[in-house]
Amino acid sequence: MITDLGKIPGAISDVDSNMPPLSPNSLRVLEKRYLKRNRAGEIIETPEEMFRRVAGAVASAESLYNAGADNSAVAEEFYKMMVRLEFLPNSPTLFNAGTEAGQLSSCFVLPIPDSVEETFEAVKQTALIQKSGGGIGINVSRIRPRGAAVGEHLNTAGGPVALIHVFAGAADYIRQGGVRRGCNSVIMSVDHPDIMEFIKAKNDPEVLTNFYNSILITDDFMDRVRSGADYPLIDPNSGKTTGRLSARGVFERIIDQAWHTGDPGLVFADRINRDNPTPLLGRLETITGCGEQALLPHESCNLGSINLVRMLKDEGNGLEVDFDQLARIVPLAIRFLDNVIDVNKFPVPAIEAATKRTRKIGLGVMGFADMLVMLGIPYNSTRAIAVAEEIMEFIGNHAREASHRLGLERGSYPAWQGSTHQTKGISMRNASCTTIAPTGTLSIIAGVSSGIEPNFAAVFVRNILDGENLLEINPQFERIGRERGFFKQELLETLVSCNHLHNRDEVPEDVRRIFVTAHQVSPEWHVRIQAAFQRHTDNAVSKTVNFPHSATREDIARVFMSAFEQGLKGITVYRDESRELQPLCTSQTGLELIGKLFRDQTT
Template sequence: MSIALTEASLSPNALTVLKRRYLKRDREGQILESPQDMFRRVAEAVAGAEAHFEGGRDMETLAEEFYRLMAGLEFLPNSPTLMNAGRELGQLSACFVLPVDDSMESIFEAIKQTALIHKSGGGTGFSFSRIRPANDVVLSTKGISSGPISFMKVFDAATETIKQGGTRRGANMAILRVDHPDIMDFIMAKHDQKVLTNFNLSVGLTEDFMRAVEEGLEYDLTNPRTGEPVKKMDARKVFDRIVEMAWTNGEPGIIFLDRLNRDNPTPQVGEIEATNPCGEQPLLPYESCNLGSINLVRLVGADGTLDWDKLRRIVTLAVRFLDNVIEINRYPLPEIGEMTRANRKIGLGVMGWADLLIRLELPYNSAAALELADRLMATITETARDASRQLAVERGPFPNFAGSRYQQRGEAPLRNATCTTIAPTGTISIIANASSGIEPIFAVSYVRQVLDNDQLVEVHPLFEELARQEGFYSPELMKRIAEHGGVQDLAEVPEAIRRLFVTAHDITPEDHIRMQAAFQRHTDNAVSKTVNFPNDATREEVAEVYRLAYQQGCKGVTIYRDGSRDLQVLSVGKPPADAAAPALPVEAGKAGRKRERPRALAGKTYQMTTGCGPLYVTINQDSSGLFELFTTMGKAGGCAASQCEAIGRLVSLAWRSGVQARQTIKQLIGITCHKPAGFGDNRVTSCADAVARAIQMHMLAESDGDPSLLFVNSGGACPECGGPVEHEGGCCVCHACGYSECA
C-alpha cells in the first residue's frame, strides 16, 4: 500500500526547495510533478536496475519499497538522483575526481572533462600535486613552468563561465601535498578572497609532516617532476601558516592523505590523492560518489527509544538502492563509468543526528551522545557490509575485489568497495525536515524573509513542541531567540531544555572534533563536519583542534571562525579591529512588495573617485531601511553617466521591492573596467564598484560601526532569497530556500 504523501506532510521549506530545484518542469518552466510523483519516478527508475541481473527482485514490489522509504522521509539519495532518475539526463552522481598530470595535454583534458561534469550538475575534486612547481624547467620549450596555482585559476575561470551559462553551480576541491615546493603559495592562494572562488582548498598532510610538526623538525619539499628533494622547510612554520589562513577565512582545510590510503580498499588500482568538494569522499581518478542518508529522527519509536531493528531494515534496503543507482547511472564520461562500476563504491550516511539526540534527551556535547554515535555508526557499517556481501552472492563482487584489502585479509566478497560515508546533507535534510548530517542544530529560531510578509520567525519544530508542552512558548520569546542566536542565556527557557538545544556555536571546538572522531571510527570513507569557532577564538585554539583531529583519527578537518570572511555578518559582538573587511547589517522590516515613495526622504551623498572622474552617490532611506540611490557623474557624460543612472534605478527598485542592500553590494563590488582608480585598499575598479563601496560606507555609518544587534546568523545572507546562511561541511547552505554554494 502506498504512503499517501501530500504537501501537508512536508515542511514549507521542503516544499520551497522541491519546487525550486527538484520537481520536473516543462519547457515553459511549469511544474509537471508533485513530490509524490518525484519519489515514484525515482523509485521506479532505481528498481528498474533489477532487470540487469538474473534472478533480480520483482521490480514492482521493490519500487513500492523504495517509494515508501523515500516518501516516509526515512532515507533520501543525493540530490542528482532525486533530480535526474527516470529523466532524460540520467546523471545520478553528485561528485567526481579527475586526474591532473604534469603535461599540458592532461591539464586541458581535465578542464574539458570538468566542463562536461559541471554541465551535468556534478562537482569535481583534483590533486594538483603532480604538476611541477613554478619556475621549474620545461624541457620541450626551454622555458620555465608557471606552477599548479596558475592552472588552478584556469579551472576556476572555466567553472565560472559554465556557471554564468545558467546551469547548476559547479564546485571544485583542490588538494596540494604539503611536500610540494609551491605549498606556501597554495596555502596563501585565497588570501585575496576574490580569487579561486569556485574552489575549496585543502592541504594534503602526511604522517611524516605531522611528526615533524610535533618534534619541531624540518621536512623535505620534493619536485614531483624528478622525485628529488629540492629544499627543506620548518614543519611548524608551514603548519602555523595553515592555521593562520584558516583562522583568517576558513581555508585551506586539511586532509590526512596517509589515512585516506590506509583505508583505500583497492591499493592495487591506484593511490587516493583527492576527494570530492566537501572532503568526505576520497576517490581514485575517474571515480564518482554515490551517496544517500538515513533520517535518524524517524527511528525513534512510540516509546521514545531508538528502533535498532528498523535501522537495520533501512540500511539493508538503502544499500540495494545505492548499488542499483550505480547500475542505471548515465555517466558524463566513459572513463568514469568504467572506474565507478569497477569499484562500485557507495556512501550510506545519516542526517538528523542532532534531532535524534534531542528526542532521546541527550545533550550533543555529552559522553552519552559520543557513546551512542559509536554504537550507531558501528551498527550501520556492519549492517551495510552484510547487505553488500549478500548482494555479492546475488550479483557478484565488485570487479576489483581480486587483490583488494578485503581479499588480502581473507574476507568474504563484497559488492561494494566502500559502504559508508558521512556527507553534508544540505538540501536533502531540508526536504526531510531534519538537522544536517551529524552537525549540531543550525539554530533554535531564526528570521526568514518571505514574499508576502515582512519577516517570518522559523522555530525548530522540536523546540516549539517542548516549549508548548512546558508552557513557556510565546511568539515574542521565539523572536527574541532568533535575535539572540540561541537559548543558553535565556532564563525563560528551563535549564534541561537549554542543555538539549545547543547550537553549533554553543559547543566547544573540541566537542565538534570528538563527535567527528566517534563517527569516523566506523565509517569506510570520511566524515564531513565543520568545526565552528567564535569570532574571538585565537590562532592557537585553531591549531589545537588540528592537533586533536590528528590524534583522534579524523581524516580531515574544516573549520570556520564566526564572521571571518569578507561581507559576512557576525552573530554577536563587534567586528574585531583587525578584521579583513567590515561586517554589514541586515536591514529589518523589509517586505517583498514595492514600497511607495513618500514626499520627502533623508539621506547622504558620497563622493567616490573613479577612472571616469568623480562620482557622487546619494543614498536615501525611510523607516524600513535603504530606499533609493541616485548618481551624478562629475563632468563626464555619455555612457558612464547613463550606465550609472541605470545602476541607480535598478538598485532603487531592488531596495523598494525588499532586496537586502547586502545583496546589491555583492552583485556590484569588484566589477572591473578599463579605467580603474586608486591603489591598494582605496582602489576602485569601476563605477559599479564605486556605487557598491558607497552603499557599504553608508550602511556602516548608519549602524555606528556596531551592527551586531541586527545580525541573525553567522554565515551571511543567501544570495538567492536573503535568508540566513550557515557553514556546514565545508559549504554555505541556506536553510530557507536550499541554496548551497557547493551545488
C-alpha cells in the same frame, strides 16, 4: 537470485507510505531545485511524483540481474523509503533519475597530470560533470611549480595555483545540473614547492568561492611538526628536493589562514590509505567536494543518508532508537545505491569504467543533532558520543552485511581480486559502503539538522537559492516551545539577532541544556563526535568545527592536532564571520522574516 519482494532485505511493504508534512522551506527548495519543469519553466510534478520517478528509474536495475524481477514491487519499496523521508539519495539522483540527463552521482575525482593536453581534457570533463549535476575533486600536486621550465623554455610554468583558477572558472560558469553551483575541492601535497602560495590561495574572499582547499598531510609531516624538524619540498616533475621548510612554521601558516578564511582544511593521507580497500589500484590522494569521500582517479560515488529523526520509537517509556527500523532501512538503502551505479549515465567513459571497477557507495546519516534533542541528550556529552558510536557501528555492520549478500547475489566488484576483502575471503558488492556527507539541501527537504552537525542555531537565516533568504526555525525547538509556552515573537527576534539561547531565562533550563547550538559546542566536542562516527565509517566524515568569532589561532591549532591524534581522515574549521557571506547566519534580515511569520499567523 531474488524473485520475491518478501525476500528483499529491508522490505517495508507493511509500512504506510504517506508523506509527512513538508515545511514551507522544504517545499521552496523542492520547487526551486528539484521538481521537473516543462520547457516553459512550469513545475510539472509534485514531491510524491518526484519520488515515484526516482524509485522507478533506480529499481529498473533489478532486471539486469534477474529477467523475472518484479521491478514495480522494488520501486514501491524505494518509493516508501523516500516519501516517508527515512532515506534520501544525493541531489543529482533526485534531479536526474528518470530524465534524459540521467547522471546520478554527486562527486567525482579527476586526475590532473602535468601536461597541457591532459589538463585541459580534465577541464572539459569538469564542464561535463558540472553540467550533469556533479561536483569534482582534483589534486594539483603533480603539476610542476610556478616558474619551472617547460621543455626548452625556462621560467614559464604557470604553476598549480594558477591552474586552479582555470578549473574554478569552468566550474563557476556552468551551474550544476542547471540549478546549483558546483561543490568542488582542490588538494595539494604539503611537500609541493608551491605549498606556501597554495595556503594563501583563498586570501581574497572574492576568488575560488566554489572550491574548498585542503592540504594533504602525512604522518611524517605531523611528527616533524611536533619535533620542530624541517621537511623537504619535492619537485613533482623532476623528483628532486628543491628546498626545505620548517614543518612547524608551515603548520602555523595553515592555522593562520584557516583562522582568517576557513581554508585550507587538512586531509590525513596515511590515515585514509590505511582503510584503502584496493591498494593495488593506487593510493587515495584526492577528496570530493566536501571532504567526505576519497576516490581514485576518474572514480565517482553516489551517496545517500538515513534520516535519524525517523529512526525513533516510543513504546511507553519515552523515545529510543528503533534499531529494528534501522535494520530494515539499511539494506534497502544499500540496494538502492548499488542500483544507481547500473542505471547511471556517466559523463565520460573513463568515469564509468573506474566507478564500476570498485562500485563504491556512501550511506550516511542526517538529523543526528535533532535526534539527540528528541532523546533529551546534549550534543556535547559522553552520552551523545555513545549514541553516535552505537548507531554508526550498527549502520556500518548492516551496510557491509547487505553489500556482502549483494556480492553473493550479483557478484563482487570487479577489483575484488587483490583487495582487502579478497584477503579476508569476503565477497562484497561494493568496495566501500558508508560515508558521512554534509546533506545540505537534503536536510532542508527532510526538515532535520544537517549530517552529524550540531544545530547551528534555534533560529537563523539560510542564504541559498541565488540570494533568497529562508528563515529557519528548528522544528524541535518550535515543537517544544509551543508545547511549553515560550515560543514568542520577542524570543525569536532576540535569537535570530544574537544566537544566545543559553542566556534566555524564559526558556526552561532543561531545554537550554539539550538544545546545544554549534557555537556552544567546544572544539573538543566537535572533534570527539566526528571521531565517534569516523571509527565506524568506511570513507570519511564531512563535518565543520565551528568557532565563535573570538576564537584564537591556538584554538584552531589544538583542533588540528586533536583531529590527527583521534584518527580523523580530514578536518575543516570555520570561525564565525571570517567570510563576508556565509550560508548560515543570525542577522537583521531575520527580524523582518520573523515579523512576517507572526503577521501571517494572525491573519
